[in-house]
Amino acid sequence: MVNPVWLRSLIALAETGSFTRAAAALDLTQAAVSQHIRQLEGQVGPVVIRRPRLLEWTPTGEALLDHARELEAADRRLAARLVGADALSGEVTIVTPGSVGLLLYPLLLDLQQASPGLVMRHRFAPDPEVIAAVLDNRSELGITTQRSEDARLAAEPFLHEPLELIVPAAEKVRGWVDLERIGFVDHPDGISMATRLLSRRFSGNPGVRKLPVRGFSNQIGLILEPVARGFGFTVLPRYAREAFRRPEAIRVLEGTPEVVDTLWLTYRSEWPLSARARHVVSRLSEMVAAGPSRA
Structure with a gap:
């Protein structure tokens, strides 16, 4: 099972387009977000290619993003249903x-x-x-x-x-x-x-x-x-x-x-x-x- 904290960093990175802005959105350091992505890649392989002023998502990264967003939506639905x-x-x-x-x-x-x-x-x-x-x-x-x-x-x-x-x-x-x-x-x-x-x-x-x-x-x-x-x-x-x-x-x-x-x-x-x-x-x-x- 993929660590949900890593997946939150992945989503923030995709939504903001940079490690710096992702860290700010999550109230974390840039080093922490980078570490989360490295830990993800150590488990599943490359997820994002870092290019100057551009992040390019690998097929594995795209699949993980879809999965992370589905989990996030499911969590919202469950919370609404429970309370x-x-x-x-x-x-x-x-x-x-x-x-x-x-x-x-x-x-x-x-x-x-x-x-x-x-x-x-x-x-x-x-x-x-x-x-x-x-x-x-x-x-x-x-x-x-x-x-x-x-x-x-x-x-x-x-x-x-x-x-x-x-x-x-x-x-x-x-x-x-x-x-x-x-x-x-x-x-x-x-x-x-x-x-x-x-x-x-x-x-x-x-x-x-x-x-x-x-x-x-x-x-x-x-x-x-x-x-x-x-x-x-x-x-x-x-x-x-x-x-x-x-x-x-x-x-x-x-x-x-x-x-x-x-x-x-x-x-x-x-x-x-x-x-x-x-x-x-x-x-x-x-x-x-x-x-x-x-x-």
């Missing part, structure tokens, strides 16, 4: 539930557009899959609707998201009997979310499972489509409703008490987040707080 030092370059992986993902993904693209060195990898998944992805190191960041108790994971409050009762825009709802008349548009978390909200809004009701079901969708971006067409009402987190492209066709039925979920930023507790992940989390928090303008 995630560059906040504006590299891959950021994040897994989220559907509703908050509809909010965050466009913001992630805004960040990538502002810093093209970043590459955003986002995936939708329910809480158990989010936790598994972070634990298996398939994703550096996760958002969960429930705080994980696994000691290997750190969890900190990131966002708050209310549940909303959403009805067709033309519907009048004065009580439970109107919900029975309109009917329920279900989704994978529909019964759970509706039970949590409606049990507080309409005390003494016979239960969500007694409502007529008018439709079902497992696609977060499509659940409000049947509501917009007047087929029924549903209960969804706010960010899913805000992402719907036809807000004029639906209406949020305001009321109290509210049901507000905490969304948890989840990551491995045993090592620090990369600089780029910290940058993305910080900017996302700022953008969400700024509202639709993201100012």
Whole structure:
């Protein structure tokens, strides 16, 4: 194996074109740089021919230079990967539930557009899959609707998201009997979310499972489509409703008490987040707080 100190002198010599300037660049004496080159040549043969005002590289010298530059680049890549030092370059992986993902993904693209060195990898998944992805190191960041108790994971409050009762825009709802008349548009978390909200809004009701079901969708971006067409009402987190492209066709039925979920930023507790992940989390928090303008 070639001594890396000798190779650094070789690169400096090639970049500066003289032993004197190479020594100055490395903060060494000229004699030290000359000795490094002689030691290299003693190991591999002639690498450079010294001519007046000119250095001519031998084929062996050219091969060594290519090798030295590859090692130098590999060292930089390894250092960046180990510490995630560059906040504006590299891959950021994040897994989220559907509703908050509809909010965050466009913001992630805004960040990538502002810093093209970043590459955003986002995936939708329910809480158990989010936790598994972070634990298996398939994703550096996760958002969960429930705080994980696994000691290997750190969890900190990131966002708050209310549940909303959403009805067709033309519907009048004065009580439970109107919900029975309109009917329920279900989704994978529909019964759970509706039970949590409606049990507080309409005390003494016979239960969500007694409502007529008018439709079902497992696609977060499509659940409000049947509501917009007047087929029924549903209960969804706010960010899913805000992402719907036809807000004029639906209406949020305001009321109290509210049901507000905490969304948890989840990551491995045993090592620090990369600089780029910290940058993305910080900017996302700022953008969400700024509202639709993201100012």
